Amino acid sequence: MKFLPTSLLILALAIAIDFAFDLSPLQDFCVAINDPEVFVNGKFRKDPKQVTADDFLFEGFRYPGNTANLLRSKVTPAFVHQSQGLNTLGISIARIDFALGGLNPPHTHPRGTEILVVTEGTLLVGFVTSNQLNNTLFTKVLYKGDVFVFPIGLIHFQLNIGKTPALAFATLSSQNPDFITIANVVFRLKPPISADVLTKAFQVDKKVVDYLQAQFWYDNN
Known part of the structure; x- marks a missing residue:
């Protein structure tokens, strides 16, 4: 049985890792356009000559999300579907509003690692590892200014355990983490x-x- 040289194995691993995440852009930007008739892995590109500053602006975080629901929380995403200027940039963000007792229930992002920063209130957060670590729960209480990381694909949650409404912003390592x-x-x-x-x-x-x-x-x- 023949074995690949170490250098080729490293190259193959690097290629595999590279294609496991959003591809890097090959130009300054690649603003997306929507074409419901054709499906591609990502978005079609807008003519750069027609791009304006508005293509990079998202105004959806100006006002609190409506938390008058059963979960008493609201996630306002700014993914590539809402902010076309994110196309090919490998990053997105979401605003999460919590009323008293509000819960962002257990969920996953199949294509992105999440970094959460608390800007108001107190949150109980946690994620569950894969069976590699026997599905271990990692959990912490976060206060204003604290930051917590949820690794890609793992089940995680956030619960407002404070005495006031809470607000957090999540940055994710994909233009469309879902x-x-x-x-x-x-x-x-x-x-x-x-x-x-x-x-x-x-x-x-x-x-x-x-x-x-x-x-x-x-x-x-």
């Missing part, structure tokens, strides 16, 4: 996941599964 909210995708799907699957997975009676699937699962994104 959200997968765990409870929503398990119990809110239409058509639903088979009750046979869920009763065995959660080791509960079918009545419990039926009850959970009948609930209104609010999406705060």
Whole structure:
């Protein structure tokens, strides 16, 4: 059996890592345009001669998000869909507003690591490792000015445990990190996941599964 030279193995690993994340731009910017008729990995590029300063402006963080919902929280994303100037830049940001007791429920970002900074209030945050570390929970209480990192793809959450509303901003290492909210995708799907699957997975009676699937699962994104 022949083995690849070490230099080739390192090169192959570097290429694999490079393609595991958003590609780096090959020009100053690559402002996106929407074309609903064609699907590509990313966004089509706007003619650079037609780009203006407005393409790099996002005004959606000027006002608090509406937290009058079951979760008492609201995520306002500024991903490439909302801010086309982010296209190919490998970064995005979100504003997260929390009323008293507000929860940003367990979720993942399949394409981005998240750095969270608390600007107001007190948050209990945490993430769960993969089974490489036996699904260990890492959790901390964050105060104004604190920063916490949620590694790419891992389930994480934020809960307002303070006596005032809270506000945080999350920067993510992808132009489109996306959200997968765990409870929503398990119990809110239409058509639903088979009750046979869920009763065995959660080791509960079918009545419990039926009850959970009948609930209104609010999406705060």
